[in-house]
Amino acid sequence: MLEIKGLKVKLEEEDKAILKGVDLKVNAGEVHAIMGPNGSGKSTLSYVLSGRDGYEVTDGTATLDGDDLLDLEPEERAALGLFLAFQYPVEIPGVGNMTFLRTAVNAQRKARDQDELSAADFLKLVRARAKDLKIDAEMLKRPVNVGFSGGEKKRNEILQMAMLEPRMCILDETDSGLDVDAMKLVSDGVNALRDEGRGFLVITHYQRLLDHIKPDVVHIMADGRIVKTGGPELALEVETNGYADILAEVA
Amino acid sequence: MSRAALARQKIEAAEARLDGLILPDGATWATEARRAAEARVRAAGLPQRRDEYWRFTNPAPLLSDEVVPSSTDLPEESPVFGEVDRLRIVFVDGIFDPAQSDALEMAGLEIETLAEATATDIHWAKSVFGVLEEAGQKPVDRSLAALNTASAEEGIVIRATAKAEKPVALVYLQSAPASEAMIHHVIRVEEGAELTLLETGPAAARFSKVMEVDVADRGTFHHVRAQGRAHERLAHTHAFARLGTESVYKSFTLTANGRLTRNEHVVELTGDDAVAHIAGACVGDGSDFLHDDTVFITHDAVNCESRQVFKKVLRNGATGVFQGKILVKEGAQKTDGYQISQSLLLDDDSQFLAKPELEIYADDVACSHGSTSGAIDDEALFYLRSRGVAHEDATDLLTLAFLAEALDEIEDERLADDLRDRLENWLKRRK
Numbered sequence A: 001m002l003e004i005k006g007l008k009v010k011l012e013e014e015d016k017a018i019l020k021g022v023d024l025k026v027n028a029g030e031v032h033a034i035m036g037p038n039g040s041g042k043s044t045l046s047y048v049l050s051g052r053d054g055y056e057v058t059d060g061t062a063t064l065d066g067d068d069l070l071d072l073e074p075e076e077r078a079a080l081g082l083f084l085a086f087q088y089p090v091e092i093p094g095v096g097n098m099t100f101l102r103t104a105v106n107a108q109r110k111a112r113d114q115d116e117l118s119a120a121d122f123l124k125l126v127r128a129r130a131k132d133l134k135i136d137a138e139m140l141k142r143p144v145n146v147g148f149s150g151g152e153k154k155r156n157e158i159l160q161m162a163m164l165e166p167r168m169c170i171l172d173e174t175d176s177g178l179d180v181d182a183m184k185l186v187s188d189g190v191n192a193l194r195d196e197g198r199g200f201l202v203i204t205h206y207q208r209l210l211d212h213i214k215p216d217v218v219h220i221m222a223d224g225r226i227v228k229t230g231g232p233e234l235a236l237e238v239e240t241n242g243y244a245d246i247l248a249e250v251a
Numbered sequence B: 001m002s003r004a005a006l007a008r009q010k011i012e013a014a015e016a017r018l019d020g021l022i023l024p025d026g027a028t029w030a031t032e033a034r035r036a037a038e039a040r041v042r043a044a045g046l047p048q049r050r051d052e053y054w055r056f057t058n059p060a061p062l063l064s065d066e067v068v069p070s071s072t073d074l075p076e077e078s079p080v081f082g083e084v085d086r087l088r089i090v091f092v093d094g095i096f097d098p099a100q101s102d103a104l105e106m107a108g109l110e111i112e113t114l115a116e117a118t119a120t121d122i123h124w125a126k127s128v129f130g131v132l133e134e135a136g137q138k139p140v141d142r143s144l145a146a147l148n149t150a151s152a153e154e155g156i157v158i159r160a161t162a163k164a165e166k167p168v169a170l171v172y173l174q175s176a177p178a179s180e181a182m183i184h185h186v187i188r189v190e191e192g193a194e195l196t197l198l199e200t201g202p203a204a205a206r207f208s209k210v211m212e213v214d215v216a217d218r219g220t221f222h223h224v225r226a227q228g229r230a231h232e233r234l235a236h237t238h239a240f241a242r243l244g245t246e247s248v249y250k251s252f253t254l255t256a257n258g259r260l261t262r263n264e265h266v267v268e269l270t271g272d273d274a275v276a277h278i279a280g281a282c283v284g285d286g287s288d289f290l291h292d293d294t295v296f297i298t299h300d301a302v303n304c305e306s307r308q309v310f311k312k313v314l315r316n317g318a319t320g321v322f323q324g325k326i327l328v329k330e331g332a333q334k335t336d337g338y339q340i341s342q343s344l345l346l347d348d349d350s351q352f353l354a355k356p357e358l359e360i361y362a363d364d365v366a367c368s369h370g371s372t373s374g375a376i377d378d379e380a381l382f383y384l385r386s387r388g389v390a391h392e393d394a395t396d397l398l399t400l401a402f403l404a405e406a407l408d409e410i411e412d413e414r415l416a417d418d419l420r421d422r423l424e425n426w427l428k429r430r431k
Ligand SMILES: Nc1ncnc2c1ncn2[C@@H]1O[C@H](COP(=O)(O)OP(=O)(O)OP(=O)(O)O)[C@@H](O)[C@H]1O
Pocket: A011, A018, A036, A037, A038, A039, A040, A041, A042, A043, A044, A045, A054, A087
C-alpha cells in the first residue's frame, strides 16, 4: 500500500538533511509503529508524505498503491486516501468545526466522483462518530481546534479520520496529551477502522498506545533513517531500556 | 506646494465643479440650506491630492467633469436581501422610480422623497438637512458632502415615530453606463423609535451620497448596506449621525469591486449612554481597486460606547485605506472606545494603509485601537488541504473566516446570512 524507498529530504530554506534514506513498506491491513528519539525525523516523514511546504526531496520515492505521492498537491494525496493526524493540530479561528468537516468530506467525495453528502446525512454521520469519541455538540460548533484542550484536539483529529475514512492513516503522537480514558477512546476509534484494506503508520514514544493499537511491525527511526525493524516486542524493549542499546547495536 | 497654493487650487476646483452643476432653485427652507452649503464649498474648496485628509486616496476621479463609464453588464444574481420582507424604494441612476417602488407607507414611519419634503414651507427635516453635515465640517473640511447638500435633489426623508415593522430598503439600480447620481437622505428616529435601513446596488458610474441621521433619546437605527459589484464604479458616501441619550446606531457595509470607494462616517455621541458601532468588510481585487473607510467618532457625553471593526481582503494589487479617529471630549468620562482595522493581503502587490488615531481629553476612559496586515496562515492552509480541501477553496474558507468578525457585527441574522452566502459565491466566481 504505502511504499517508501530511499527517501532523502532536506529543508528548503537551509542545507540541512533531515531524512537520510528512509525505506518502509506498509501493506494493506497492517499497522506499523515508528518510534525513535526526539528530532529523529518522524514528523518530517509524515509531513513530507502529506505534502507540506518547506521540504525538498533530494532522492527516493513514496507511492500509495503505485501512485507517486511526492508529485501531488496535499489535497490530491488526501483524495487518494492519505490522512495525517497532526502532532500539533492547527487552530483555525473563524472556521466552524462542522463547516470544516463537511467541506473536507465533500471535497474528497467530489474528487472521487462521488455525490456530496446531503446536509442531513452528514449531520447524522458526524453525530454518531462524535458520540463514539465523546465529542459533544458544543465542540463541533466551535471554530476548528480553537480553545480545545490538548486531548480534545487529538480526539478531533480522530473524528476527522473517522469521517474521511482514509485508506492510509498516519498518526503522529496522537497519544501525547491524552488521559487514560481518552487514550482508550482514541484507540477504539482507530481499531474500529482497522480492516483488510487499510494501512496505519502510528508514530509514538510510548508502548502504552501500542497496548491498545497492536502493531504488526515496529520501526525505530534515528537520525533520519529506519535503523531497526521488528515485531511488537521491539516496542517493549524500547520501553524498558530506552534507545541506547539499539543505537549502539546498529552504530 | 505651499499652503496658499493648495488653498487656491482647492477653491479653483470648487468653482470649476460648481460651474458644471445646475443647482436646485426654489424658495423654501431647503433653498437656504443649499445656498449655505454652496457657500461652504466655495470657501473651503474641494479636496486635492495634497490634502492631508486625502493622503492615501486621490480624490481627482470624484471631481472630474467627465464620468468614466462603468459597465452594467454583471453576472446575474438574486437581489441582495431579496428574501427579506422589506419596503423597497428604488432609484434608477440616482432617480427615484415610483413605479418599481413599494408605496411609501409603513406604520410608525413617515416617508417622503427629498423633493416632496423640500417643497414644503415648514418641515421637521429643516433641523437635520445640511445641519449635521455642517456640524461634520469640523475639524476637517468634508466639502464633497457640502457639495452634495448644495446640489442633490434626490433622496428619501424618513421620520420614525415607533418601531418600524420591517426594514426600509433603498435599492439602487444602474442602467446608463456613464450615469452620475447625487443622493441625499435625511432620517430622524424619534424617541424610543426603531428603524432598519438597507442599501444595495451600484447606484451609478459615479455616486455621491450623504445620509444625515438624527437619533433621539432611546432611539435605535440599524444600517446595513452592500455596495454594488460593478467593477468600474466610483462612490463616495458620507453618513453624519447625531446620537441622543441611550440611543443606538449600528452600521455595516459590505463592499466588493468598484474602482474607488470612499465611505466616511462622522458620528457624534451627544447623549449619555449612547452606542455607536460602525463596521465594514471589503474584498478588493486588482490594481485599480481602492477602498477607503474614513471614520470620525466624537464622544461628547458620559458612558458612551463606540466600536469600529473593519476588515479588508486585498489581492492582485488592490489598495485598502482606513482612517479612523476616536475623539473623546473633555467631560466624556467612562467612554468605551474600540477600534480595529485589519487587512488580509493575498499577495505582495496589494497594500493596506491605515491611520488609526485617538485623541482624548477625559481621564476616566477605556479606549483601544489596533491595526494589522497579514497574509493567509500557511499552517491553516496546509491543514485544510491535507484534509482534501482544494487550495482555492481553502483560501476562500480562510478569507471568509477573516471577514466573519466584521460580519458578526450585523445583529439581524437574516441579513448577515444573506451577505455571508453572497460573499462566498463572489469569492468562488472570481476563479
Ligand atoms: N522547518 C524546520 N526548520 C528547522 N529545522 C527543522 C524543521 N523541520 C524539522 N526540523 C528539524 O529536523 C529534525 C527532525 O524533526 P522532526 O520534527 O521530524 O522530529 P521528530 O522525530 O518528529 O521529533 P519528536 O519526537 O520530538 O516529535 C529536528 O532536528 C528538527 O529540529
